[in-house]
Amino acid sequence: MWHCLTHVCSLFPGNKWITPIPKGNSSLLGLLLLIVACGKGNDNAEPLVVDGVRVLDERLELTLMKQAPEIVTPIGIAVDEKDRVYVLESHTHLPPKDYDGPDHDIIKVYEDSNGDGIWDKESVFAEGLFEGLNIAFSPEGHLYAVTSKEVWKFYNEDGDGISERREKLMAFTQPKQVYAHAALLSITFDTDGYMYIGRGNTGAAHWILQGSDGKEVSGYGDGGNIIRSKTDGSEPEIFSTGYWNPFDLKFDNYGRLLVADNDPDSRGPNRLVHAVEGSDFGYQSLFGGSGIHPYLAWNGELPSTLPYAVPLGESPSGLLNANLGRLPQDYHDQMLCTIWEESNIVRIAMEEKGLSVRGSTEVIVQGGEDFRPVAFAADSKGNIYFTDWVERVYPNHGKGKIWKLSAKKNTELLAQRSLYDSPKANAKVKRLNQLLSDPTDFDQHFKNLQSDDPFLRHTAVVGLSRELHREKLAQNLENESAEVRMGVMLALRDSKHPDEAALARQFLEDPDPEIRKMALIWLGSQGLVSQKANLELALSTGEFTTALFETYLETVKLLEPQFQQAYQNKEEEISKRIPLELPDDFIAGIVRDPSHPSQMRAYALRYLEDPAEQKDLLLDFLFLEEEEDLLLEIIQTLANVPDPQVADALLQVSLSTNKPINLRAESLSALSRQPLESWREIIPLLEVSSENLAIATARYLRNKSGEDEVKQAMERVLNDGSSCDSEGLRQQLTLALSQDTGKRPDTEDLDAWSSLLEGPADPDRGRRVFYSNNSLCSTCHVVAARGGDLGPDLNNVGKSKDRKGLIGSILLPSAEMSPEWQGWYITMKDGTRYDGRQIDVGYDNIKLYTQAAGFIQVKKADVSEYGMSKASLMPAGLEKRLSNQDLKDLLAFLESQ
Incomplete structure (x- = not known):
């Protein structure tokens, strides 16, 4: 998104055939690049490279039309009925203090007067805008501009390409200040007399947008919206809601309104959605920027929301109906999308699913760090033009490019449409x-x-x-x-x-x-x-x-009198600044109250803000409670309270012969995270008759197998056939002693692994594997509110993946990575490396969400490299740390979710 996440692509070398052209002679440069592009069309050629940008579809050609200093930081682009190209040149987008450009934005016009493919005329259509974001022509032929706070209509009554006057159609009356990437963002028109405006989430601020007739639409704590009005700015209404920041919106051939939406800080992927009247796509700014909250959805998880159509890469910025361009036939009914953060352009193939569409993307143009494509427009001949911000920094920086993309000669072309042709019939x-x-x-x-x-x-x-x-x-x-x-x-x-x-x-x-x-x-x-x-x-x-x-907990917070009063009265300009808090001691009160069902009390334990503060209460419950499900939760809660007193209590449970085996085994699992000095008392449990307890004991003692008495005890049990009739225990001991565990299939052979992992399994044992220090699954994944959030939530993984899919996810974590869980890295100049998910590259600092410390922030000057990880954040080789029975049990646990 234009707002935070980043991706560094490899910077491909420029085309060695291109002779450097002096700055300011971009017309000559464009002609030379066009000649080079046409000369590289044979089927066996390497991908066409133009000024460091690769064209991955060999049927396409790319031409650099303009570059700095003739054009700087271009954003919006549009083409009129005479094929003149209008470009919104930004000068007010967070300009640095020493910026020497104009103090306002400019709309420039470029024209090819003799039809030779080179722009030979340039003029200024209009100037004086502040924080311009996008431009578009209406069906009537008027140019409209969207700034961060306003919508303007420009008049060019004599047709000379210079605007004589402008009219403000819409404007925020509140808030007084907005962030340009989260306010008014995008614009398009239908053929029925309506205008559609994409509004960002406004940072959770109270907002009021007033139309030309004085009618207002507003919100407080909602997500971004698509606002529909008449083309004169009257009768504004909220058409669709639940967005983060909808940076562009366009109609397809059949009249579907498609929206490119950016993603929140901790929830993705970026998405293409099919917006329909009254639709809600799940985000509300009241609940913060992470996107993770029970009241939020991102892919139709709540019944009141709709799913996205296509997952997109980071920072989709511009959309174009491919049928407006001169493109190969197989681009028919597709969309093009600029992926600003990943320095590429993708084609989006879609197919009908129910009354909507689903689809996938393919990269067709790939650049390096200095390629940041933004917005599209097409002329009547099918030439596609797009703007290039060039650098991955928000402030105006004096660089910029405009490109042309089209099909090579002798390519079979799709049926080209005009921008405002009536939608094609579709049942x-x-x-x-x-x-x-x-x-x-x-x-x-x-x-x-x-x-x-x-x-x-x-x-x-x-x-x-x-x-x-x-x-x-x-x-x-x-x-x-x-x-x-x-x-x-x-x-x-x-x-x-x-x-x-x-x-x-x-x-x-x-x-x-x-x-x-x-x-x-x-x-x-x-x-x-x-x-x-x-x-x-x-x-x-x-x-x-x-x-x-x-x-339930979040609803209690929302209905607290203090919150309701502050929210209803809008006591804070930014809604998310109003504290959303449970009453004092609320969770502990649930746990203490025996009138509550034990299951409710057990679940409440997972939400104790600081279990260490409730240590004494938990220890009392550990020996007074009789409900097994509640005791199990108490043990799992105490596992994360490292303390000698806690360790001794868990040891007592482990050794107690009158406690259920499941609780004793769970206590042993919890002890792996405790400072236990008397751990040797656990060794005799290797020889108990209970298979589950013996396996839990062997797993606990694995990291102590170098101790002579542990090694001897393990070898004794392993060599005594009468006391080791459990194959699961045998495997655990063999693994602990680093003995030969038998031949296993190659990790790629999932069918062979599926056969190997058939047989009896225990999901309770699998839960202990999941939370163990051997697997480390729970450091990144959450199940039933316990675990980390660096990886996907696995609460419903048993529904979303079949057994073979689960095995593949364990053995080959990098084979199939969802865009929303893409890993990122930062390498510091001193050699330190950080890995995490969701990166935010600012002007001076970089933030990365890590498993160990949440968001970390480093100075950009201290960084040598950063980018998107090729491998999954989930490390390969998990199977090497687990026995076959461990894997069977882990699969049984995951399948039970």
């Missing part, structure tokens, strides 16, 4: 629009509540949320279908029902935990404090889940 798009525009057909919408297509369910909720359906919805509050009940609840919520507090409270007792979770979100989002005393109903009815408990 899916037609049905989607009909369902969204017709709320009257109750039966059709009601039926669609049970569809597998989230977009079809969305149309149903939109249709049923109209007041005329309230009575029929009320008759289905207890429908036998959970899908119907969920849809009924969402429709009632969106209908602004006068009895919404009572209705939401009724859903707190629904048998389905997902419905109860959404009822909590309804209550918290609307601030329905009258139901605060009833929130626990969501936890005491039916299945109890981690997600449900997390949502």
Whole structure:
């Protein structure tokens, strides 16, 4: 995103055939580069390289049209009906103190008057803008400009390419100051007289956008929005919400509005979404910049939100319908996207899925550190122009380029369209629009509540949320279908029902935990404090889940009087500055109260802010409680409280013959993180009759196998056939003693591994493997609210991956890396290396999210190199530290999630 994350690509050498051209003679340079490009079109040629930029599709050619000093820090670009190219040149984007450029932005115009492919005329169309972000022509032929705070319309009534006057159509009246990368960002038009503006999340500030007719739209703590208005700026409305920063939006051939959205700090990937009326894509700035919160979604995880269409690389900045360009036939119905942070341009192939689309990307142009493509435009001949910011720094820096991309001669071309051609007929798009525009057909919408297509369910909720359906919805509050009940609840919520507090409270007792979770979100989002005393109903009815408990805690925070007063009165300009806190001693109170179900008390232990402060309470519970599930949670909580007193208590449990085997084994696992001096008392447990306890003992003693008495005890058990009839124990001892563990398949042979890992397994043992110091899985992954967040949450991994997929993820972690979990590295000049996820490169500093310390910050001057890791953050070779039985048990644990 234009906002924080970074990627350093290899800087490919420039084309050796290109003779240096003096600055200021870019017309000659463009002609020479065009000749070079056309001369390298044979099938066996290396990828075309133009001024350090590689063209990976050999059917395309790239021409450098302008460069500094003739053009500097260009952002937006547009083409008029005469094929004149308009470029928004930025001079007000965080300029440094010593910046010697103008104090305003300029819109320049370039023209090829004789048709030879070279711009021979240049003029200034308009100037005087501040923090310009984007430009676009309307269907009527007027140029519009979006700045960080305003939308302007320019008039060129005599057609000479110079604007005589301008009109402000929209403007923020609040906040007074905005960050240019999180305010008004993008603009496009449809063929029905509407304008669409992409608004960033405004840093959680209270915002008011006023249209030309005085009508206002506003928000406080919401995500970014797509705002729709008439082309004259009147009748503004929120068309779609839940974005981080939507940097560009364009229509495809069939009238679908596609939006390139950047991702929050700790949640990704960047995404291409299909925006439809009333859609919510899951982000709200109230809950901070990480993107991780029970009230948030990024890929349709909440039933009230929609999934993205295509994952994108870091910092998608510009979109273009490929059919506007002179491109090969197989680009038909695709989109092009500039990926600013990764210095490339991708083509996006899509196919219909339900009433929407899904797709994937392929890099077609790849540059190095000094290639930062931003925005696209195409002329009537199909030439595609795009701007290049050049450097990966935000402040104006005096560099810039404009490029042209097109197909080589003798290439079979796609059917080219004009910018505002009417959308092509499409049955899916037609049905989607009909369902969204017709709320009257109750039966059709009601039926669609049970569809597998989230977009079809969305149309149903939109249709049923109209007041005329309230009575029929009320008759289905207890429908036998959970899908119907969920849809009924969402429709009632969106209908602004006068009895919404009572209705939401009724859903707190629904048998389905997902419905109860959404009822909590309804209550918290609307601030329905009258139901605060009833929130626990969501936890005491039916299945109890981690997600449900997390949502319950966040809802309690939202309904606290102090928060509600500050939020309703907008006491802070920035909504996320209002503290969201539980009442004092709230979690400890749940744990102490025996009237709460033991499962609820057990889950609460996972959320103690500082378990060390509750050490005495936990130790008391360890010997007084009888509920096994609660005791298990107490042991797992104490595992992370290194303390001699805790270690002694866990040792007592491990040695106690009247405790359940599962608790004794769990205590041994917890002891691996404790300062235990009397660990030798554990050695005799190697010879107990319980396989699970003996395996846990052997795993605990592995790092002490160099001690003579441990080695002798292990060898004795291993060589005594009568006391070691457990294959799992034998493998654990063999591994601990560094003996031959037998031949294993190559890591790439997943079929052979699948066969090897067949057989009996124990998910409880697998849980102990997951949290052990041998596997280190939990340092990066979370299950049931325990673990780290450097890697993906594995709470539902058993649903998302089959057994072979899980084996592949363990053995070959770098084979398939999701963009949202891409690793990054920083190498310091003193040789120190940091690895992590989500990097933020500022002007002077670099921040990286690491497993050990969260976000670390280093001075850029002390860094020798930084970039995207080729390998996964999850290290290879996990299988070398685990026995075959360990792996079987670990798989059983993951499959149970």
